Amino acid sequence: MPVPKGPHLEFEQPVVELAMKIEDLLKTGTITDSDVKSLQGKKEALQKKISAKLTSWNRIELARRAGRPFTLDYVKSIFTDFVELHGDRRFGDDPAMVCGLARLGDQSVMIVGQQKGRDTKESIRRNFGMANPEGYRKALRCMIMAEKFGLPVISFIDTPGAFPGLGAEERGQGEAIAVNLMEMAVLRVPILAVVIGEGASGGALGIGVGDRLLMLENAWYGVISPESCSAILWGDSSKKQELSGTMKITADDLKALGVIDRIVPEPLGGAHWDPEAMYETLGAVLREEIAKLQGVNIDALLRKRAEKYAAMAKFAEK
Amino acid sequence: MEWFRKAKSGIGTLIKKDTPADLWVKCDGCKEVLYRKELAQHLHVCDHCGHHFRIGAAEYVRILVDAGTWFPMDTTLRSVDPLKFVAKKKYKDSIQEAEKKTGAASGVLSGTGKIEGRPVALGVMDFRFIGGSMGSVEGEKIARVFRKALRDKVPAIIVSASGGARMQEGVLSLMQMASTSAEIARMRDAGLPFLSILTNPTMGGVTASFAMLGDVHIAEPGSLIGFAGERVIRETIRQQLPPGFQRAEFLLEKGFVDLIAPRPELKATVARVLGHLYPG
Ligand SMILES: [Zn+2]
Numbered sequence: 001m002p003v004p005k006g007p008h009l010e011f012e013q014p015v016v017e018l019a020m021k022i023e024d025l026l027k028t029g030t031i032t033d034s035d036v037k038s039l040q041g042k043k044e045a046l047q048k049k050i051s052a053k054l055t056s057w058n059r060i061e062l063a064r065r066a067g068r069p070f071t072l073d074y075v076k077s078i079f080t081d082f083v084e085l086h087g088d089r090r091f092g093d094d095p096a097m098v099c100g101l102a103r104l105g106d107q108s109v110m111i112v113g114q115q116k117g118r119d120t121k122e123s124i125r126r127n128f129g130m131a132n133p134e135g136y137r138k139a140l141r142c143m144i145m146a147e148k149f150g151l152p153v154i155s156f157i158d159t160p161g162a163f164p165g166l167g168a169e170e171r172g173q174g175e176a177i178a179v180n181l182m183e184m185a186v187l188r189v190p191i192l193a194v195v196i197g198e199g200a201s202g203g204a205l206g207i208g209v210g211d212r213l214l215m216l217e218n219a220w221y222g223v224i225s226p227e228s229c230s231a232i233l234w235g236d237s238s239k240k241q242e243l244s245g246t247m248k249i250t251a252d253d254l255k256a257l258g259v260i261d262r263i264v265p266e267p268l269g270g271a272h273w274d275p276e277a278m279y280e281t282l283g284a285v286l287r288e289e290i291a292k293l294q295g296v297n298i299d300a301l302l303r304k305r306a307e308k309y310a311a312m313a314k315f316a317e318k
Numbered sequence: 319m320e321w322f323r324k325a326k327s328g329i330g331t332l333i334k335k336d337t338p339a340d341l342w343v344k345c346d347g348c349k350e351v352l353y354r355k356e357l358a359q360h361l362h363v364c365d366h367c368g369h370h371f372r373i374g375a376a377e378y379v380r381i382l383v384d385a386g387t388w389f390p391m392d393t394t395l396r397s398v399d400p401l402k403f404v405a406k407k408k409y410k411d412s413i414q415e416a417e418k419k420t421g422a423a424s425g426v427l428s429g430t431g432k433i434e435g436r437p438v439a440l441g442v443m444d445f446r447f448i449g450g451s452m453g454s455v456e457g458e459k460i461a462r463v464f465r466k467a468l469r470d471k472v473p474a475i476i477v478s479a480s481g482g483a484r485m486q487e488g489v490l491s492l493m494q495m496a497s498t499s500a501e502i503a504r505m506r507d508a509g510l511p512f513l514s515i516l517t518n519p520t521m522g523g524v525t526a527s528f529a530m531l532g533d534v535h536i537a538e539p540g541s542l543i544g545f546a547g548e549r550v551i552r553e554t555i556r557q558q559l560p561p562g563f564q565r566a567e568f569l570l571e572k573g574f575v576d577l578i579a580p581r582p583e584l585k586a587t588v589a590r591v592l593g594h595l596y597p598g
Contacts, residue, residue: 162526162545162546164545164547164550164551164554165546165551165554165555166551166557166559166563168545168546169544169545169546169564171572172530172572173526173545173546174525174526174529174530174544174545174574175526175530175574177545178495178499178525178526178527178528178529178530179530179531181495181496181499181500181526181527182502182503182531185496185499185503186500186503186507201492201523202483202492202495202522202526202527202545205492205496206526209496209500221489222488222492223483223484223485223488223489224483228550229405233405233406234406239405246401247401247403247485248401248488248489249488254489257488257489257490259490259493306500309493309497309500310461310497310500312454312493312497313454313457313458313461313494313497314400314454315395315398316397316398317395317396318396318423
């Protein structure tokens with residue numbers, strides 16, 4: 001597979017150099033098969049070594065890295081017959097949130113998810129994956145439709161937060177998210193959510209309540225970004241690196257805390273090194289998870305969903 | 319979540335200013351010097367300009383609940399430090415300081431009582447307890463207010479005063495938004511009223527969960543109510559915010575609160591709404 005385009009992260013630089021060297025040698029054709037194999041082995045060993053030493057901040061860098069697959073990349077690769085549904089029927093259509101019908105294997109599902117942009121123009125159009133109230137309301141409208149037709153909901157979480165803007169406040173950003181939390185708690189179809197990149201705060205949770213919460217290996221999920229946390233405590237983002245460890249935002253941390261159900265492994269080096277492999281892995285996981293959820297009686301599922309969130313509080317009694 | 323800082327220096331704090339002992343306070347609204355005893359009699363509302371001074375959870379209980387009917391619940395629930403959070407300050411130390419300052423074990427005072435003879439389950443957030451932020455205990459106590467209301471078949475009332483989710487408990491505090499909101503869906507199914515009273519400030523994860531899910535939203539005049547903090551919005555849109563932005567009156571205009579009730583009318587307003595929704 002080709003070396004992912006830059007900008008490269010500092011810690012992946014040695015691997016990038018080695019991978020480029022292999023590419024060059026292959027191009028010139030001056031290398032034997034066994035030498036390629038040995039160099040590939042070296043590259044993989046290096047990637048494993050780097051992966052084993054990734055800090056929480058490194059994971060955030062990976063979660064935000066250019067070239068990482070976005071919601072629509074997964075939708076197009078894993079699902080078939082996608083029909084995008086636009087608009088909240090109240091105010092407008094929010095391109096930062098994509099919703100639609102799609103087929104996973106033989107099963108029709110409802111997709112909701114935040115969408116980031118690849119280039120500057122698209123990033124601006126998608127508002128960097130920061131949804132406005134109409135985005136959350138569109139997602140809710142589609143989820144209620146899913147309930148009506150008995151379709152499971154698959155939610156792709158990838159947002160640096162709900163949009164903190166003037167219009168968002170005027171149109172009730174808080175209310176929009178709150179209503180989603182309430183309705184998703186009792187929606188009578190299975191809800192499967194997966195954090196594919198960034199899962200920041202209420203903006204992530206606003207489409208993140210459900211029966212199973214999965215997280216890609218290098219995604220992050222938390223109540224606030226380390227930069228914002230640093231800004232609150234110190235007035236600037238200077239402590240973001242150490243805070244990202246303190247705040248327990250990685251997939252491993254959240255599995256240990258019992259907040260997520262399953263970690264989805266990424267290709268060596270991260271999803272951007274081999275997007276096709278990532279689609280294949282996540283596709284298989286989604287099919288397996290949906291099949292399992294479909295097999296559970298909905299009342300039992302809702303009971304379990306309620307118990308899960310009720311048990312999230314950690315406290316003492318004295 | 320940065321209303322923390324703003325709220326500290328902001329409106330509603332009782333300040334001493336070169337007046338003998340604790341007898342006098344200066345109003346943050348109109349700068350008038352007020353006699354403290356009189357201010358208390360007026361429920362900590364300035365009789366010159368109507369400015370609402372911030373009050374604690376116990377005072378809201380005194381204002382709302384009929385004398386002799388209050389039974390507190392879950393008073394023994396206390397915060398733990400699930401992330402072992404140490405940043406500028408140890409979370410453990412913040413908890414201890416808050417406990418000392420408020421004499422309470424958490425940022426929510428909850429219980430059952432009667433409002434003009436009508437039984438209710440009531441939870442009140444205390445801004446003095448780590449900025450009223452919602453950690454596990456606070457979320458749990460609020461969820462239990464709804465569960466108690468469901469068991470006893472009585473209305474639930476929450477008085478919010480909060481900067482939002484408590485970042486020192488990380489994603490666990492975020493999850494409290496989900497667990498509290500879920501209970502309100504069950505209140506709806508049971509046909510029980512939930513009245514959300516929004517006081518200064520009600521922000522972030524509290525606004526984005528139970529505080530905005532009331533059948534009726536009653537705000538105190540001038541309260542700051544919103545999702546994102548002012549600094550974040552200013553830095554994002556790079557323009558000044560209009561005067562009165564995110565104040566109770568702004569939310570009334572935009573359609574997110576039902577009515578604004580000055581503190582002296584709060585109890586009667588709640589009772590009147592309950593009289594219509596749940597005559598019992
Ligand atoms: Zn005054």
